[in-house]
Each structure stands twice: as structure tokens, then as C-alpha cells.
Amino acid sequence: MAAKEILYDENARRSLERGANMVADSFAERALNATSTLWGFKLRQGTVLDRFPKAIQEVVAKNKDKFTDAQLNEMADAWEQQSSIPVLACGPFVNPGGGPNTKLEHAPEKAHVAGTLKPTDTYDDNAAQPDPKGKDVWKAAGKVGWKEAALSDTALDFVNVWPAARDREQDAGYVALWVKSPKAMDVMLGCGSDDGIKIWVNGKPVHDNGASRGSALDQDKPKAALQDGWNAILIKVTNGGGGWALNFRVAAPDGMPIPGLQFSAKPQ
Ligand SMILES: [Ca+2]
Numbered sequence: 458m459a460a461k462e463i464l465y466d467e468n469a470r471r472s473l474e475r476g477a478n479m480v481a482d483s484f485a486e487r488a489l490n491a492t493s494t495l496w497g498f499k500l501r502q503g504t505v506l507d508r509f510p511k512a513i514q515e516v517v518a519k520n521k522d523k524f525t526d527a528q529l530n531e532m533a534d535a536w537e538q539q540s541s542i543p544v545l546a547c548g549p550f551v552n553p554g555g556g557p558n559t560k561l562e563h564a565p566e567k568a569h570v571a572g573t574l575k576p577t578d579t580y581d582d583n584a585a586q587p588d589p590k591g592k593d594v595w596k597a598a599g600k601v602g603w604k605e606a607a608l609s610d611t612a613l614d615f616v617n618v619w620p621a622a623r624d625r626e627q628d629a630g631y632v633a634l635w636v637k638s639p640k641a642m643d644v645m646l647g648c649g650s651d652d653g654i655k656i657w658v659n660g661k662p663v664h665d666n667g668a669s670r671g672s673a674l675d676q677d678k679p680k681a682a683l684q685d686g687w688n689a690i691l692i693k694v695t696n697g698g699g700g701w702a703l704n705f706r707v708a709a710p711d712g713m714p715i716p717g718l719q720f721s722a723k724p725q
Contacts, residue, residue: 508533509714510610512674513647516712524713535716539706542608543722546618547601548630550582555627555697556652557667565631569691570660574633574724576603603633605722608705611647611674615694615701626698634690636707637719638683645712649676649704653695656681659688667695672702680710687725 505526509517513536521529550563564580579602606618615630616623622630646656646664651672656664656679664679694703709715 505529505533509536512611513712513714516675520711520713523711531716532714535718536714539714539718539720540610542634542720544606544608544613544632544634545576545603545722546606546613546615546630546632547580547603548615549619549622549625549628550580550601550630552627552629552695554695556669556695557697558627559653559655559665559667559693559695561629563629563631563693565633566655566657566691566693569633569657569689572660572689574689574691576723578602606632608632608634608703611704611706612672613703613705615696615703622696622701627696628701629693629695630701632692632694632703632705633722635721635723635725636683636688636690637686637721637725638688639685639717641685642683642715643710644681644683644715645678645708645710646681647675647678647704647706647708647712648692649673650694651700651702652697654703655693655695657691658682659684669697671700672704674704674706675712676704678712683707687721689724 506514506517506521506529508530509532517529517532524532547565552558552561552563554561563582565574565578568574568578579600582599582601604618606613613632619630622628646658648654648656648664649672650666650668650670652669653667654664654677655662655666658681663681664677666677668676670676692703692705694701707715707718
């Protein structure tokens with residue numbers, strides 16, 4: 458009998474435990490629903506600004522009165538959708554002069570300007586120069602091609618794309634992407650670079666800054682025009698040494714995110 462009672466007690470304990478878990482789950486679910494409802498209510502009550510990252514909150518705050526909350530929410534949705542933008546990256550190319558030398562034309566920019574750029578292209582980096590430091594820092598990389606990469610929250614770290622670049626100096630690298638616009642429109646290309654930067658849109662140069670600096674979003678705000686449909690964008694970033702990075706976003710002329718843009722890492 459004792460054994461049966463123990464068995465019974467064990468079953469009862471399990472049953473009670475299941476019941477208790479169900480009650481606890483039910484409470485937890487109701488608490489979660491209540492919290493999210495409350496949170497949703499708070500968002501609708503005017504914290505749409507909080508949906509934008511710190512890097513552009515000042516711009517959004519300055520312009521927000523021009524838009525309804527629905528429009529601002531649409532822009533915040535666009536920002537979230539653009540949090541990871543696929544791109545192609547090609548490099549490193551030897552670039553004597555480092556950041557300030559944005560003038561040396563490497564093969565990818567000739568291909569972009571000619572409208573013949575293909576992701577399968579490879580190029581001979583034949584710009585090798587006598588190395589003044591005897592460290593192979595100006596050694597040509599040989600054949601270089603396009604690799605898939607991404608602008609993650611607008612940023613791309615070239616040292617992650619080409620780990621060997623960590624030990625190099627005075628390089629140039631390229632980023633290619635394609636942007637589909639729902640109509641012809643003027644845009645602001647919010648960019649930052651470590652170090653120098655040059656940008657082309659549909660084969661035409663729109664920005665050139667031979668800087669030596671760390672990269673942050675919206676350091677430069679060149680204007681450009683997108684055509685209705687697909688647009689080809691090419692970005693060159695020149696590096697003196699150390700960090701080598703890009704920040705880039707396509708925004709409205711007032712700096713606000715643009716709903717309805719589509720991005721691709723394939724020529725269109
Ligand atoms: Ca640098």
C-alpha cells in the first residue's frame with residue numbers, strides 16, 4: 458500500500474506541477490500582452506523618435522514637424538529595412554598617398570564609368586610601387602575580385618572584408634551597390650570614411666574628399682540625383698593605414714530616411 462500511495466502522490470505531484478505551470482504560463486502570457494499593449498500605446502503617444510538610431514536622431518528631431526506620425530513611422534520602418542544593405546567590395550589596390558589620393562584610377566572605377574562592371578570581374582592590381590619602408594606595405598595584391606559584403610547599420614569595415622589589409626598601408630578599396638528608386642528624386646548621400654572617399658552615381662562623380670580621418674555617419678552630405686528605377690553607385694575609400702572603413706546611407710535632402718528604396722548587390 459505504501460508503494461501505491463507513493464506512486465499516487467508522485468502522479469498527483471506531477472499533475473499539480475502541470476497545473477501550476479499552466480497557471481504560471483497563463484499569467485506570464487497575460488503579463489506579456491499587457492506589457493506590449495502598454496509599450497505600443499507609449500510608442501503611439503509620441504516616442505516615434507526613439508525608433509531612429511542616435512546617429513540621426515538630431516536630424517529627425519529637426520525635421521519631424523514636417524511629417525505626420527504615420528510618415529515618421531514609415532521612415533523608421535524604412536530605416537529598419539535598410540539596417541543591412543548588401544554590397545560588393547573589391548580590393549585592396551595599392552594607392553600611394555593613402556587617404557588624400559582619391560585621384561588614382563583603379564580598374565573598378567573605369568568599369569563603373571564605362572557601365573561594364575560585372576561581379577565576376579577580376580583585376581590585376583598593377584600599381585605596385587617601390588616600398589619606401591621595406592615592409593611590403595605597397596605590394597600589389599595581384600588578382601583581386603568582388604566579394605559580397607554588407608553595410609550593417611550603414612557601416613562597413615574593410616579590414617573584416619580583407620583581413621590581410623590589416624598589415625598594409627596606402628590602399629584603395631571599392632564598394633558597388635544598386636539602388637531602385639520609386640521615382641526620380643534628389644537625395645543626400647550621408648557618408649563617412651576612413652580615410653578618403655570618392656562616390657559615383659550612374660557613372661558620374663558626385664563626391665570627392667581626400668580626407669585623413671576616422672569614419673562616422675554623415676561626415677559628408679553630398680547631393681545626388683537618382684533616376685526612376687535602378688541606379689548604380691560606386692564608392693572608393695582610400696586608406697593611409699590603421700583603420701579602414703566606410704559609412705554610407707541614401708537619404709532625402711533633409712537627411713530623413715526614404716521609404717520605398719530597394720537595394721541590391723547585383724548589377725541591375
Ligand atoms: Ca585609416
